[in-house]
Amino acid sequence: MPKTFFAAAQQLLQNIADTQTDAIHQATELVTASLMEGGVWHLFGTGHSHIIAEEVYYRAGGLAPINAMLFPTLMQHEGPASSTKLERLPGLARVVFEQNDLRPGEVLTIISNSGKNAVPIEMALLARGRGLKTVALTSLAQSKEAPLGKGQDKKLYEICDVVIDNCGTPGDASLPVPGSDLFTGPTSTLANVAIIKQLVYNVCCRYQEAGQEPPLFKTANLPGGDEWNRGLIERYGDRVNLK
Numbered sequence: 001m002p003k004t005f006f007a008a009a010q011q012l013l014q015n016i017a018d019t020q021t022d023a024i025h026q027a028t029e030l031v032t033a034s035l036m037e038g039g040v041w042h043l044f045g046t047g048h049s050h051i052i053a054e055e056v057y058y059r060a061g062g063l064a065p066i067n068a069m070l071f072p073t074l075m076q077h078e079g080p081a082s083s084t085k086l087e088r089l090p091g092l093a094r095v096v097f098e099q100n101d102l103r104p105g106e107v108l109t110i111i112s113n114s115g116k117n118a119v120p121i122e123m124a125l126l127a128r129g130r131g132l133k134t135v136a137l138t139s140l141a142q143s144k145e146a147p148l149g150k151g152q153d154k155k156l157y158e159i160c161d162v163v164i165d166n167c168g169t170p171g172d173a174s175l176p177v178p179g180s181d182l183f184t185g186p187t188s189t190l191a192n193v194a195i196i197k198q199l200v201y202n203v204c205c206r207y208q209e210a211g212q213e214p215p216l217f218k219t220a221n222l223p224g225g226d227e228w229n230r231g232l233i234e235r236y237g238d239r240v241n242l243k
Helices: 005-019 021-036 047-055 080-086 092-098 118-129 140-145 188-209 225-240
Strands: 041-045 066-068 107-111 133-138 162-165 173-176 183-186
Touching (some): 005 021, 005 188, 021 107, 021 133, 021 162, 021 188, 041 047, 041 118, 047 066, 047 107, 047 188, 092 118, 140 162
Parallel strands (some): 041 066, 041 107, 107 133
C-alpha cells in the first residue's frame, strides 16, 4: 500500500521536533524579548507562504501583538501567475516594507520555502538595515538546490539572524504518485503552521515564567470573549491594524 500523507506528515513533524528545537528556541527568545519591551512581531510571506502570517493574526489563542504583512498582489487570490512574477521583482519589497510600521528591536519572520526570490530576500535586508531581528522559515533542502533569483547574490537562509528549516523536500511535494514520475502532498504549509504554533506557545510560556500574562486573544464566540479581546484591541490595535 502506498505511503499515506498522514504517515508522511507524522514523520516530517517528528523530524522538525528532533532537529529544529535550538533554532525555534533562538527565535522564541528574540520574539519574547521584543514583545515584553512593547514591540510587535511581524510576519511576511508571498504566495502560499502568506497563509502562515494569517494563521496567527487576530485569532482565538493567538498573540495580539502580531502584524501580518499582507500585500494582496503577492497573494494567490489576485492571480497566482502574476503573484509569482511579482515576488521575483526587485524593489517591490521596499513598497511593502514602507506600508508597515516596523521598528528597531522588533522581529520580522519571513516565510519562503525556496528563499531565493527578490521580495523575501530584500525584505530581510531592509529589516536588518532598520535594526530589526530576522527569522527565516524556509526549506533548506529546496533553497540550497534552487538557483539564485534575478538580481540576488544570497539566499534567505544566508541573511537572517535565525533560520528554521521546515525539513521539506526539494519541490515540497512528499508523496510519489504510483505509476508516474509525479509527486503530490506538499508539506510546507503544514510544517510552517506547526512551527509557528510552537513559537507562539513558547512565547506564552516565557511570559508565564516571567510572572506576566501573555497577551492572548480568546474566542469571541463564547461568553466573555468580546470583553477580553476589547482590551487587547485597545492596547495593540493601532500597531497591528485591529481597529
